[in-house]
Amino acid sequence: MIRRVLVANRGEIAIRIARACRESDIESVAVYSDADQDAPHVRAADRAVRIGPAPSAQSYLSIPAIIDAARSTACDAVHPGYGFLSENAAFARACEQAGLVFVGPPADVIERMGSKIAARQLMIQAGVPVVPGMTAQDQSDDGIREAAGRVGFPVVVKASAGGGGKGMRVIRDEESARTLIPAARREALAAFGDGTLYVERLIDRPRHVEVQVFGDTHGNVVHLFDRECSIQRRHQKVIEESPSPGLTPAVRAAMGKAAVAAAIAAKYVSAGTIEFLLEGSGDSAHFYFLEMNTRLQVEHPVTEAVAGVDLVHAQLAVAAGGPLPWTQAELIQRGHAIECRVYAEDPSEGFLPQAGPLLLYREPAGPGIRIDSGVVEGGTVSVHYDPLLAKLTVWAESRHAALARALTALRAFPILGIRTNLSLLIRLLGHPDIRAGRLHTRFIEEHAQELLTRVDPSLEALAAAAVAVPDQPSTARPPVEGAAADPWRTIQGWGR
Amino acid sequence: MPRTITLRDSRGEHRATIDDDGGVTVDGAEIATRIAGPGEVRVAEMGRAFVAVAGDVRWVFLNGDVFEIEVLPDGRRRRAAAADGSLTAPMPATVVRVEVSPGDAVRRGDTLVILEAMKMELPVRAASDGIVKTVNCQAGDLVQPGVALIHLE
Numbered sequence: 001m002i003r004r005v006l007v008a009n010r011g012e013i014a015i016r017i018a019r020a021c022r023e024s025d026i027e028s029v030a031v032y033s034d035a036d037q038d039a040p041h042v043r044a045a046d047r048a049v050r051i052g053p054a055p056s057a058q059s060y061l062s063i064p065a066i067i068d069a070a071r072s073t074a075c076d077a078v079h080p081g082y083g084f085l086s087e088n089a090a091f092a093r094a095c096e097q098a099g100l101v102f103v104g105p106p107a108d109v110i111e112r113m114g115s116k117i118a119a120r121q122l123m124i125q126a127g128v129p130v131v132p133g134m135t136a137q138d139q140s141d142d143g144i145r146e147a148a149g150r151v152g153f154p155v156v157v158k159a160s161a162g163g164g165g166k167g168m169r170v171i172r173d174e175e176s177a178r179t180l181i182p183a184a185r186r187e188a189l190a191a192f193g194d195g196t197l198y199v200e201r202l203i204d205r206p207r208h209v210e211v212q213v214f215g216d217t218h219g220n221v222v223h224l225f226d227r228e229c230s231i232q233r234r235h236q237k238v239i240e241e242s243p244s245p246g247l248t249p250a251v252r253a254a255m256g257k258a259a260v261a262a263a264i265a266a267k268y269v270s271a272g273t274i275e276f277l278l279e280g281s282g283d284s285a286h287f288y289f290l291e292m293n294t295r296l297q298v299e300h301p302v303t304e305a306v307a308g309v310d311l312v313h314a315q316l317a318v319a320a321g322g323p324l325p326w327t328q329a330e331l332i333q334r335g336h337a338i339e340c341r342v343y344a345e346d347p348s349e350g351f352l353p354q355a356g357p358l359l360l361y362r363e364p365a366g367p368g369i370r371i372d373s374g375v376v377e378g379g380t381v382s383v384h385y386d387p388l389l390a391k392l393t394v395w396a397e398s399r400h401a402a403l404a405r406a407l408t409a410l411r412a413f414p415i416l417g418i419r420t421n422l423s424l425l426i427r428l429l430g431h432p433d434i435r436a437g438r439l440h441t442r443f444i445e446e447h448a449q450e451l452l453t454r455v456d457p458s459l460e461a462l463a464a465a466a467v468a469v470p471d472q473p474s475t476a477r478p479p480v481e482g483a484a485a486d487p488w489r490t491i492q493g494w495g496r
Numbered sequence: 497m498p499r500t501i502t503l504r505d506s507r508g509e510h511r512a513t514i515d516d517d518g519g520v521t522v523d524g525a526e527i528a529t530r531i532a533g534p535g536e537v538r539v540a541e542m543g544r545a546f547v548a549v550a551g552d553v554r555w556v557f558l559n560g561d562v563f564e565i566e567v568l569p570d571g572r573r574r575r576a577a578a579a580d581g582s583l584t585a586p587m588p589a590t591v592v593r594v595e596v597s598p599g600d601a602v603r604r605g606d607t608l609v610i611l612e613a614m615k616m617e618l619p620v621r622a623a624s625d626g627i628v629k630t631v632n633c634q635a636g637d638l639v640q641p642g643v644a645l646i647h648l649e
Contacts, residue, residue, distance in 0.1 A: 166616075186592070187617055234616070352586055353614035359548035359555060360535045383588040387614050414546035414557035416535075426560045457505050457556065457563040463520040463527040464537045464545035465503055465554035465565040466512035 002026055002077045002101060002320045006070040007045060008091075009081030010060060011374030012391060013296070014041035017079050020312035022046075029073045031066060033059035035382045040374055049073060054384045060084045063091050067098050077101035077319060079312075083386065086295040087114055087163065103319040105215075105269045105294050113266055113292040116160045117198055123289045126265035128258050131277060131288040133200030135160075141185070145177045147199045154204075157181060159188030160196040163293065165235025167191060170202060205440040207278040208232065209244045209287065211259035212303045214314060215268040216324045223256045223263075224307045225333040227299055229275075230439040231428060233351050238421070238444070239428060240299035241338040242306045245399060245437030248283050255287055262289065270318055271296050271311050298341070298391070301370055305337035305395040336402040337395045340410065340429070344387040346419040348452045355383040359417030364409040368395045368402075381418055389420065399437070403429055427451050503554075504566040581629075582644035583620050589613035591637045596646070600628045608646050609633065620645060 004027040007014045014030060018041070021028040030045035035054035042048040049069040052059035059065065061084055070078055078095050080086035086104065089111035095102040104110070113119045117135045124130055133155075136147035148155045148171055157180065159167030167188030169180040181197070189195040212224040228244030229237045247255065259274040266272075275290040300311050314325050344354040361377040373390035375381065381389065392409055396402040407429050410422060424444075428434055428451065433443070444451060457465075503510045503522075513521040518529045528540040537545045539558070546557040556563045589611035596608050602622045609620040626648035633645045 183617070190592075190612070190617075349586070352618065353616065355587060355614075357550075359550060360546055360557075362535075362546065383613055385614065411560035413560075414535075414562075416546060416548040416555035416557055416562065417550060420562070423561055454506060455561060456507050457561075457565055458558065459522045459525050460527055460539040460541075461545065461556045461558045461561070461563050462503055462505070462510055462512060462522045462565060463529050464539050464547050464556050464558065465563070465567070466501060466514055466520050466522065467518065467529045467531065467537055468547035468549055468554050468556075 002316060004029065004073070004075045005077045005079050005103065005316070006031065006066070006073065006075040006100075007041075007079050007081065008060070008066045009079075009084055009086075010036055010039060010041050010385065011388065012041075012372040013081040013083075013298075013374075015044040015374060016372050017081060017312055018044040018046075020310065020316065021079075024313060024316050026316065029069070029075055031060070031069050033384070035384055039379070040376050047073060054382065056084065056384060060385075063088075063094050066091075067094055067100070070095075070100055071098060075100060077103055077316075079103040079315070080295065082295050082298055083164075087293070089114060101319050103270065103315050105272065106267075109266055109268060110294045113272075113294050114161060116158060116162065116291055117196070119266075119292055120289070122265055123262055126261050128262045128265070128289045129287065131200045131203060131290065133198065135198040139196060141178075141181045144181050144197050144199065145174065148177055148181075149174065151199050151201055154202040156200045156202050157184050157197050158200065159184065159192060159194070160198055161192035161194040162188060163291070165232075167195075167197070168235055203277050203279050203288070205442055206230075207244070207246045207439060208237075208275065208290070208441050209246065209255065209278045210273050210275040210293075210297075211255055212297070212300070212311075213259050213263040213268060213272050213274055214311070214318075214324060215263055215270065215272070216318045217269055217321060218323050220324045220327075221260050221263045221268065222324060222326065222328045222331060223259045224303050224309065224311075224331060226252060226255060227273075227297075227302055228439065229299065230441050231434070231443055232441050233347070233444050237299060237341065238343075239338065239340055239425065240302050241336065241399070241402070242302045243333055243336065244278075246278055246281065246285070246439065248285070250283050251278075251285050251287070258287070258289075262292065266292060268292075268294075271300070271315050273297050298388070299339050301372060301391060301393040302337040302339045305370070305393060306333045306335055307331055308334065335395055335397050336399040337393060338402045338406045338429075339391055339393040340406060340425045341388055341421075342390045342392060342413070342415070342425070343421045344381045344389050344418050345421055347421050347424040348454055351421075353383075353387040354418040354420070355381050355387075356418040357381075358389075358415065360414055361389075361416075362414050363390070364392070364412040366405075366409070368405055369409050370394070389415065403435060423455075424451055502568040504568055505563065509568070581626065581648045583608060583623070583646045583648070584644055585611055585620070585639040585641050586618070587613055587641050589618060589639055591633045591635050591639060591645075592617060593635055594631055594633060594646075596628045596631065598628050598631055602626060602628060602648065611639070622648060624648070 018028040028045040030048040051065040085091040092107035136143040185195040215221040231239040273293040276287040370393040394405040530538040592610040607619040
C-alpha cells in the first residue's frame with residue numbers, strides 16, 4: 001500500500017506523475033530548487049519541499065536532500081521520473097535503506113544494466129544479439145584508441161555509465177581519436193562521475209527501435225511493443241512513433257521476444273526499455289541490443305496511446321506489490337502514435353540550448369492530441385536544466401492520419417520569447433522520406449540544409465509585427481487581467 | 497494618424513505604415529490586420545499570428561514559422577556588434593576549461609574555451625587565425641552571454 005509519493009523530478013514528468021498519483025488516490029510531494037520555486041510542477045503536487053539551490057548537483061541530484069524531503073513529509077515511496085537520479089543505483093539503495101519504496105527496479109538491477117559493459121555480457125549470455133565491439137582493459141586514452149583500432153574505424157566510443165548521448169563520440173579515424181576520446185571521457189566524468197569507456201563498431205545509418213517492457217515482483221514480464229526513435233540530434237531523440245514503420249511483422253515479433261528475454265535475464269521489475277539498433281530492412285533486417293533504460297522513458301506516451309495503457313499507474317501498482325495489470329495476450333497495438341519533443345534550442349546554431357522568458361506559450365488541443373509540458377506562459381526557461389519544453393503526442397487510426405494530426409497541432413503551437421525547434425519538427429514531419437517511413441539516426445545531419453535553413457518572414461508576418469508596437473496601447477494592447485499574464489509587456493534588459 | 501516604422505529582418509529593412517483602422521502597408525502591399533486577443537493578431541488570408549514584444553524585437557508566430565523582427569526606433573542604430581576578435585559566450589554557461597593562454601598562436605576553428613550549459617559541452621572556437629591577447633575567464637566561472645571570454649588579435 002502506497003499512500004504518499006515523493007516525486008524526485010521537475011518539469012513535465014513530475015506533473016505527469018503527480019496526476020497519476022492523484023488518480024490513484026495517492027498523495028504527491030514535489031521537490032524544487034530555488035530556480036523552480038514558482039514552477040508548474042510545484043503547483044501540480046499536493047505539497048512541495050525545497051531541496052536546494054538551482055544547480056542540479058545541489059538539488060535534484062542530491063540524494064541526501066531528496067531522502068530528507070521524503071522523510072520529513074512522511075512519504076512511503078519515491079518516483080524518480082527520468083533523468084536525474086532515475087538510473088542511479090545508489091539512490092535506489094538509499095531509498096530502500098530509508099524504508100522508502102523506490103518506484104522502479106531494484107538497485108542491483110539498475111547497477112547491472114547501468115554498466116553498459118555488464119549489460120552487454122548479460123545479453124550475450126541470454127542469447128540477445130549485441131553490436132560487435134570491445135571493452136579495453138587498458139582504460140587510458142591510448143588503450144581506448146588501440147581498442148578502437150582493433151574494432152576497426154569508424155567506431156562509437158561510449159561511456160559505460162552513459163545514456164542520452166553524454167560521453168559518446170563517433171570516431172572515424174585515428175587522428176580525431178586523439179581529441180575525441182578525452183572529450184568523451186570528460187563528458188562522461190562530468191555527467192556520471194565515471195569515465196570508463198568502451199568501443200563499438202559504428203553501424204552506419206541504423207534505425208533506433210526500442211521495445212517497452214514491464215515486469216512485476218511475481219515473475220511476470222510483458223512487452224508493450226516497439227517505438228521508432230530514429231529521428232535524433234546530438235544523439236537525443238526528437239520524434240518517436242509506434243508502431244515503427246521499419247519493422248515487418250516477423251521482425252517485430254522477434255524483437256518483442258528478444259526484449260522479454262532480456263528483461264527476464266535482468267530480473268526486471270517495473271517499466272523499462274530495451275533499445276535496439278536496426279540494420280537493413282524487410283524480414284532480413286538485423287537488430288542488436290544497444291542498452292537497457294531502467295526507468296520510465298520520455299517517450300512513454302506513444303506506447304500509452306497505441307496500447308491503451310497507463311504506464312505510471314502500472315508502475316505505482318507494481319511498486320505496491322501488485323501484479324501486472326495486463327497479460328501479454330491482452331495487449332494489442334492499435335492505430336499509430338507520434339511524439340514530437342519541443343525543445344528550447346536553436347537548430348540553425350548547432351542546436352544550442354536556449355534560456356529566457358516564455359513571452360507567449362499556447363498549447364494546441366483537439367481529438368487525439370496530448371501535451372505533456374512543464375512550462376507556462378510568463379515563465380522562464382532556466383539555464384540549469386534540460387531544454388525540453390513540452391511533448392506533443394498524437395494518436396490516430398493510421399500513420400498517415402497521425403502525421404497530419406501532428407503537423408496541424410504543431411502549426412497551432414505558438415511559443416515566443418525563446419527559440420525552439422518547432423519549425424524543424426514541422427519540416428521533418430512534412431519531409432517525403434519521413435512520410436515514406438525511410439528513417440535513420442543521421443537523418444537530421446544528412447538533410448541539414450533543407451531542414452535547418454531559416455526562412456524569411458512573409459509580408460503578413462511583418463504586418464503582424466508592425467501592429468504589435470507597444471507604444472500604441474490603445475490599438476495593440478487589448479485588456480488583460482494582471483501584468484503577470486500580459487504577453488505584450490516589454491521585458492527589460494533582454495533581447496538579442 | 498497613420499504611423500510609419502522601419503522593420504528589419506534577415507533580408508534587410510522594410511517600411512511599414514500602420515493605419516488607425518488596423519490596415520498595414522508593408523513594402524507597398526496592403527494587409528488588413530486585427531488584434532484578436534492577448535498576443536493574437538488576425539492577418540488577412542493567413543489566419544492567426546501570435547506576437548510578443550521583447551525590447552526592440554517582435555517575435556511573430558505564423559502557421560508554425562517563428563520570426564524575430566526588429567523594429568528600428570527613429571534616430572537609433574542597432575546595438576554595435578562585439579568588437580572584432582573577442583569571443584563571447586552564446587548563453588549563460590559555466591567554463592569547463594580554458595585551452596589557451598595569452599600569447600598562444602591559434603588557428604581558425606581551434607577550440608579556445610569549453611563551456612557547459614544545460615548539461616552539454618559547448619566549444620568556443622576561434623573564428624580566424626590569431627594570437628591570444630587576453631583571457632578573461634577561468635574554469636568554474638559562470639559567464640553571461642555577450643561578455644568577452646577571450647580576445648584575439
